[in-house]
Amino acid sequence: MTAQRSQDGGNKTVIAALAANLGIAVTKFGAAFYTGSSSMLAEGIHSLVDTANQGFLLLGIKRASKPADAEHPFGYGVEIYFWSFIVAILIFALGAGFSIYEGVLRLMEPSHAVEAPIVALAVLAASLAMEGYSLSVAYGEFNALRDAASGNGLLADVRAMKDPTIFVVLFEDSAACIGIVIAAAGIALAWITGIAEFDAIGSIAIGVVLAVTAVLLVVETKGLLIGEAASPAMVETIRERVSQRPEIASVNEIRTLHLGPRDVLLTMSCDFEDDIPSQDIEAAVSDIEQRVKHAYPIVRRLYIEVQSKDAHRRALADEDVIA
Structure with missing residues (x-):
């Protein structure tokens, strides 16, 4: 139920x-050409890049749902992490790069006033309303899935x-x-003071915001792409x-790996009591697998x-020597 909801x-x-x-x-591109605003053009590029990014995310969602095959026996769930990483790169290379470039270019050129600033501000106000709605949907889904009771904070x-989606x-x-507010501030300051450079500075500031956002996303999606463990609470x-x-003398080790947002591989090393018959061990292993998967449907594969315990310790020591 939780996986389907996610x-x-x-x-x-x-x-x-x-x-x-x-x-x-x-809307932003139309307003940018009409007003000649550098900040508005940067915002138009920003929204265009974001549109392409959503397309890549939808592509990732579709490809990640492909069933496992002989070439990819654990499925294609990691694809959503790959396309999310591509999105982060695009935000940095296109969104941030163009916004900063456009702002610097305008600063180097002879200054010119933003035409029809009221039109530009009206467009930004409408854009903020639409972006605010999209943000409210994203935050609502995030809030429904996050562990708010953990008290660990938003970040x-x-x-x-x-789930990078x-x-x-x-x-x-x-x-x-944030970019819309910056663009509005740049245009408003250029209009009120008559200093056109405020508009160009707004474009550069938007680029900096996008660059910081891209770096944060790169760090997080890189971790998912390399492979992250399931939540410590679930493992414990x-x-x-x-x-x-x-039947269990001790659980030596549990290792987990996210193969997708809703696909966890779990391996477990267990030391069974010495007097347990082999057929009872087989039954216990089967029962453990069924119970874990029932309690945590996100665990798709369990070995x-x-x-x-001594053999496990020797195996870990051998791993350290090889490393």
Whole structure:
């Protein structure tokens, strides 16, 4: 139920952002050509890049849902992490790069006033309303999935979330709202003071905001792409429940890996009591697998290794020597 909600929420968030950004991009470009505003042009490029990004996220969602095959026996879930990483790169290279370039270029040219600043500000106000709606959808889905009771704070919950379709759009829309406010401030200051350079400075500031956003997304999506473990709380609960079984002498180790937002690979090394018959060990392994998957449907694959505690310690020591 939670997995289905997360998948539907991710689609809803991305589609809402795509529709909003497409309409906003067209409006901003029209206003940029009409007013000659550098900040407005930077915002238009920003919205166009965001629109393309939502397309890449939808592509990632579709490709990640492909079933496993002989070439990819664990499925294609990691694809959503790859396309999210591409989105972060595009925000930095195109969004931030062009905005800063446009601002610097305008500063080097003879200054010219923004024409029809009221039109530009009206367009930005409408854009803020649309971006605000998209942000509210993204934040609503994020808030529904985050562990708010943990008390770790917003950024910690973002890092704990393994679904980039939620937090990428959340970051993008937050940066978009901040960018709109900056653009409006630049245009308003240029209009009030008569100093046209404020408009160009606004474009540069928008680029800096996008660059910071891109770096944060690169760091988070890079971690997911390389491979991150499941939540410590889930691992600890599984360890405690398995350790309580009478057949288990000790749980040596549990390792997990996210193969997708809703796809976890779990391996477990268990030391069974010496007097347990082999057929009872087989039954216990099967029962543990069923119970773990029932309690945590996100665990799609579970492998249990029957191994004594001493043998496990020797294996870990060998790993350290090889490393």
